[in-house]
Amino acid sequence: MVKRSSFQIFLAVQNALFLRELSMRFSEGRMGLFWTFVEPFFQILIFIVIKVALFSSAQNDFDFSVFLALNFIAFNLFKNIVTKSSNAFEANKALFTFKQVKPIDTIIARLIVEVFITAIITCIFIVIGLYFDFDMDIQDLSMVSLGFIFLLFFSFSFALVISIMNVFISSVGKLLSFLMTGLMFGSAVFYPIKGLPTEIQNFLLYNPLTHFLEMIHCFYFVALDDEYISYHYMLVWTLSLCYIGLWLYSKFEKKIISL
Amino acid sequence: MIELKNVTKYFRTNQGKKYILKEVSLIIPSDKNIGILGRNGTGKSTIMRMLGQIEFPSNGTITSNKTFSWPLALGGGFVGKMTGKANVKFVCRLYGKSQKETQTISDFVQDFSELGDYFYMPIRTYSSGMRARLGFGLSLAFDFDYLLIDETLSVGDARFKKKSKDALIKKIEKCSVLLVSHDMSTLQDICDAGLVVNNGKIEYFPDINDAIKKYTEINKQAG
Numbered sequence: 001m002v003k004r005s006s007f008q009i010f011l012a013v014q015n016a017l018f019l020r021e022l023s024m025r026f027s028e029g030r031m032g033l034f035w036t037f038v039e040p041f042f043q044i045l046i047f048i049v050i051k052v053a054l055f056s057s058a059q060n061d062f063d064f065s066v067f068l069a070l071n072f073i074a075f076n077l078f079k080n081i082v083t084k085s086s087n088a089f090e091a092n093k094a095l096f097t098f099k100q101v102k103p104i105d106t107i108i109a110r111l112i113v114e115v116f117i118t119a120i121i122t123c124i125f126i127v128i129g130l131y132f133d134f135d136m137d138i139q140d141l142s143m144v145s146l147g148f149i150f151l152l153f154f155s156f157s158f159a160l161v162i163s164i165m166n167v168f169i170s171s172v173g174k175l176l177s178f179l180m181t182g183l184m185f186g187s188a189v190f191y192p193i194k195g196l197p198t199e200i201q202n203f204l205l206y207n208p209l210t211h212f213l214e215m216i217h218c219f220y221f222v223a224l225d226d227e228y229i230s231y232h233y234m235l236v237w238t239l240s241l242c243y244i245g246l247w248l249y250s251k252f253e254k255k256i257i258s259l
Numbered sequence: 260m261i262e263l264k265n266v267t268k269y270f271r272t273n274q275g276k277k278y279i280l281k282e283v284s285l286i287i288p289s290d291k292n293i294g295i296l297g298r299n300g301t302g303k304s305t306i307m308r309m310l311g312q313i314e315f316p317s318n319g320t321i322t323s324n325k326t327f328s329w330p331l332a333l334g335g336g337f338v339g340k341m342t343g344k345a346n347v348k349f350v351c352r353l354y355g356k357s358q359k360e361t362q363t364i365s366d367f368v369q370d371f372s373e374l375g376d377y378f379y380m381p382i383r384t385y386s387s388g389m390r391a392r393l394g395f396g397l398s399l400a401f402d403f404d405y406l407l408i409d410e411t412l413s414v415g416d417a418r419f420k421k422k423s424k425d426a427l428i429k430k431i432e433k434c435s436v437l438l439v440s441h442d443m444s445t446l447q448d449i450c451d452a453g454l455v456v457n458n459g460k461i462e463y464f465p466d467i468n469d470a471i472k473k474y475t476e477i478n479k480q481a482g
Contacts, residue, residue, distance in 0.1 A: 004355060008355065009355075012352060012353055012354070012355040013353060015352055016349050016350075016352035016353045019349075019352065020338075020341070020345075020349055023341070023345065024340060024341070027340070094336060094337060094338050094339075095336075095338065096313055097311075097313060097329050097330065097332075097336035098313075098329050098336065098350070098353055099311060099312040099313055099327075099329065100353050100354075101353065254315045257313055257314075257315075258308070258313060258314045258315070
């Protein structure tokens with residue numbers, strides 16, 4: 001057999017896993033695929049209705065629908081990476097028969113699949129936005145992209161820690177859905193930090209995800225700016241989680257393989 | 260050549276450490292087909308899994324400059340939700356095969372395994388014999404220095420058993436095999452040398468017949 005470098009093997013494994021994950025998604029039945037793409041629209045619709053019904057008087061100097069769409073794209077990306085990764089080891093156990101497949105590969109593959117699906121959803125949103133003539137002007141596209149890339153690193157580190165803990169502590173998976181709901185309401189998905197009372201602002205800013213979402217929507221809308229964000233805080237969280245995740249992984253990789 | 264250096268392997272259980280291997284040092288020479296014998300639960304499959312690098316020694320090292328197949332065990336290595344064909348394609352992609360090679364391998368496996376329409380159905384609808392046929396056919400399509408076969412030859416009907424044995428005899432002209440089996444005639448036909456696993460020790464016999472003799476002795480003592 002021709003000897004391949006580790007990187008070539010990594011690429012081959014990622015290619016195989018990516019196509020496998022995608023085909024599993026598509027073969028889940030039409031409803032599974034349908035909900036993947038329709039769920040985000042329902043989420044946004046519901047919150048727009050709530051907003052109009054309850055706070056119709058409150059005026060923003062940006063388009064609230066676009067604001068919600070952007071935040072849900074970013075938040076769902078984070079949420080799906082973490083929840084889909086959390087059982088990646090268990091679901092791909094059979095594949096560890098092949099020594100080429102390392103447990104961390106399954107997490108990276110799921111992350112790439114989520115990015116791929118999010119990209120499609122984003123395109124659908126943009127088409128709808130253009131058709132209905134929403135105000136989608138971007139203040140700083142490069143900083144918004146950077147925000148998403150930063151968010152990806154954060155999500156990956158978080159997902160790695162959660163998925164390893166999920167192997168050894170069975171209640172982690174159950175707590176995760178509570179945590180996600182909590183994070184959704186407590187991370188500036190529905191409102192910018194700017195208009196809130198100071199005590200609530202300070203409280204919400206303990207949540208690292210708030211900073212990521214603020215970074216993304218503040219560079220998107222001209223009316224908002226990044227005065228509340230601490231890049232230092234975001235970096236500390238990302239690097240610590242990444243460090244803990246990789247440390248745990250290097251310690252437990254063999255155990256996970258022969259699960 | 261495969262070199263085992265002070266290999267110890269244990270599993271932690273509720274009753275404390277359960278030793279499979281204790282301080283085993285051994286050199287297995289190249290270009291020999293090796294049969295692995297031992298009673299149930301002595302760690303034959305664990306040794307195969309360690310050679311396939313999906314299980315790791317608790318202490319010590321196993322080194323080799325040879326390539327090993329994945330351990331072909333009963334039912335392992337396949338994803339139940341995917342069709343036989345999809346699983347074959349997945350393994351081809353893992354080994355970095357091109358589209359054309361993948362097609363050739365897929366055709367070969369379909370033909371060899373005689374699964375018919377089942378080749379396009381999810382693996383979870385297969386019987387264990389069908390899974391083994393698919394797995395065995397697939398492993399024949401790749402070139403390794405060593406094939407790791409864990410009892411998969413002993414499933415299937417008589418005709419298919421003969422077919423796979425013939426295919427294996429043809430295959431080992433180009434590669435070697437490490438075979439776990441309880442079927443003495445298969446071992447005699449295919450293997451040159453033997454390993455007997457007993458009480459946490461491995462003993463190497465350059466002649467498979469000596470290994471079989473030793474194994475029969477162990478069985479007599481136990482029984």
